[in-house]
Amino acid sequence: MKINRNDPCPCGSGKKYKKCCMEKKMEKTFSIEDAYSTMQNILSRASLMVQSSRYKQDLDHAQRLFFDIRHDEELLPESVKPSDQNNFVTWYMCDYNLEEEKISPLGFLLDKKGAEMNEDERELATALTGSRLSLYETLDMDEETSTILVRDIFAGATYQFVDPRLVEMAKERFLFGLRILEWQEITVNVGDLYLFPLEILEQLLMYLKRHLFDPRAIVQPTLPELLKIKGYLFNHIQMAMRKSPPHKKKRETPQEEETATPDGKTDTNNKNNKNGKMEESVATVSRSHFSVEDYDKVVKLLSNYQHTEKISPDNDKDKTVFYWFKKPFHAVGQKGDGEITVTKRKLLFITHGQELLDDGKHSLIKLLKPYGVHMYDDLEKRRGFATEKK
Numbered sequence: 001m002k003i004n005r006n007d008p009c010p011c012g013s014g015k016k017y018k019k020c021c022m023e024k025k026m027e028k029t030f031s032i033e034d035a036y037s038t039m040q041n042i043l044s045r046a047s048l049m050v051q052s053s054r055y056k057q058d059l060d061h062a063q064r065l066f067f068d069i070r071h072d073e074e075l076l077p078e079s080v081k082p083s084d085q086n087n088f089v090t091w092y093m094c095d096y097n098l099e100e101e102k103i104s105p106l107g108f109l110l111d112k113k114g115a116e117m118n119e120d121e122r123e124l125a126t127a128l129t130g131s132r133l134s135l136y137e138t139l140d141m142d143e144e145t146s147t148i149l150v151r152d153i154f155a156g157a158t159y160q161f162v163d164p165r166l167v168e169m170a171k172e173r174f175l176f177g178l179r180i181l182e183w184q185e186i187t188v189n190v191g192d193l194y195l196f197p198l199e200i201l202e203q204l205l206m207y208l209k210r211h212l213f214d215p216r217a218i219v220q221p222t223l224p225e226l227l228k229i230k231g232y233l234f235n236h237i238q239m240a241m242r243k244s245p246p247h248k249k250k251r252e253t254p255q256e257e258e259t260a261t262p263d264g265k266t267d268t269n270n271k272n273n274k275n276g277k278m279e280e281s282v283a284t285v286s287r288s289h290f291s292v293e294d295y296d297k298v299v300k301l302l303s304n305y306q307h308t309e310k311i312s313p314d315n316d317k318d319k320t321v322f323y324w325f326k327k328p329f330h331a332v333g334q335k336g337d338g339e340i341t342v343t344k345r346k347l348l349f350i351t352h353g354q355e356l357l358d359d360g361k362h363s364l365i366k367l368l369k370p371y372g373v374h375m376y377d378d379l380e381k382r383r384g385f386a387t388e389k390k
Contacts, residue, residue, distance in 0.1 A: 079246035090191030
């Protein structure tokens with residue numbers, strides 16, 4: 001609650017706020033270094049409170065959510081960069097609600113240890129608890145002073161602060177995923193930093209709007225609330241733009257066709273040319289990724305679709321697999337032109353070549369809307385944040 005200058009001072013002195021604690025507060029001077037130092041101390045204390053085995057399940061679930069790990073995948077620690085880990089810790093401490101406490105680790109710290117903090121620490125911890133990620137564009141910058149002016153694309157608010165790293169990156173025409181914090185007349189970016197080329201602004205907005213809003217919700221949360229709840233989407237976008245996500249399947253299943261070589265050994269999907277060099281197979285694996293908003297609805301729609309045939313057992317409640325046919329499957333009588341795997345949160349459509357991918361993808365977009373939403377495509381071993389063709 002904001003205290004006005006002429007309100008009674010909350011310390012109970014009987015004086016007006018402007019003649020009491022407001023003057024004391026104005027006498028304090030804090031630097032950016034003070035803010036980061038205090039912030040690090042608070043985050044470390046919150047981390048210590050949730051390090052027991054009691055919170056292991058919370059940590060595991062948070063990692064799976066943040067790094068978009070399915071039930072049949074595992075996280076590869078060696079693939080997680082220091083910046084990824086820093087972003088995860090900040091998001092986990094500020095945004096993730098612990099299952100039992102129903103609040104974030106920072107909120108839990110304030111509840112249990114807030115009385116032991118001084119006023120400045122409590123104010124900073126409260127500001128951190130209320131912070132959120134958002135998408136920002138650069139309005140202006142001053143290289144001489146390393147000052148940058150950015151605008152929150154969703155909320156419209158502008159912030160000006162000193163950050164040499166952001167100024168350098170802004171010159172390369174990047175959009176930023178930032179968590180901006182205001183404390184004691186100081187404005188800083190906290191931990192999280194995501195870079196997106198300015199050219200994909202339209203795709204970014206489309207993706208975030210699709211995945212932030214729940215089409216089934218009777219009353220939608222406000223946009224700031226949604227960004228607080230689903231800030232991990234920024235990490236999902238960043239991973240989709242990378243070639244190698246930090247996770248892999250737990251059980252590898254060979255999907256490449258093995259052919260015999262002259263020496264009797266097998267050659268997987270590659271053949272030796274005359275120069276002894278390896279050539280890629282002519283068939284190109286093409287994938288289309290969808291997010292699943294309602295697993296049961298998606299499975300039901302695909303089960304009744306004339307171009308798909310269910311091939312997984314009915315007793316598997318976590319994953320359902322279908323063959324996809326360019327023509328209605330009863331008229332083909334073969335293994336199929338593609339395969340669809342549906343899990344609780346993802347749908348993966350795999351086929352060969354651009355033409356088949358486009359045929360199947362656009363059919364699925366129409367069929368599954370709004371219970372399954374197209375995210376991006378993998379074509380010719382390239383992982384990209386692609387847009388659907390109109």
